[in-house]
Amino acid sequence: MPPSRRTSRLRGRTSRRPEPWPRPGGLGKDPKRAKQRAVELAAVDPDWNPAELGWTVDWQRHYVGLAVLLKDGALLTGIVPGVTWRGDDIGRWLLRQQRDFGRLNPEQQKRLSELGVKPAVRARTAAVPSGGKDWGGARRGGVHAGAGGACAVRRAGAAHRGAAPAQ
Structure with missing residues (x-):
């Protein structure tokens, strides 16, 4: 049967x-x-019963799809968004798993690692050179020492207490 x-x-x-x-x-x-x-x-x-294992049926189905594609000879680097298996976009799912690898439970991480999936490497933003003023210090300390003395730095969205600003 x-x-x-x-x-x-x-x-x-x-x-x-x-x-x-x-x-x-x-x-x-x-x-x-x-x-x-x-x-x-x-x-x-x-x-x-994937619920007992700590993930959804959708996750299980996509995982099986990825395993089948790899077993059939696909390369992990070739599984990009748009690569489907039985109607499921395995490539898009794979990108999400790599991006959110730290959010997966240990068993999910282990299973994906066995297939060769690794967490996505996040690009670091380059430091913006300052134009002679210590804007970084202003963000940290709240006071900017520019030409002419110290002045308070307003932060966007911060609630202002005290007297209303002069008009």
């Missing part, structure tokens, strides 16, 4: 009784039977 048919039967879905997916408690109302089905599903596919 094909795994997909077996998985469908274990979940309790039949073609005669269409129900929306996902169903709450989709393994049946009987707790004993639901537990047995969960054990059988885990034997077929240990990742059958």
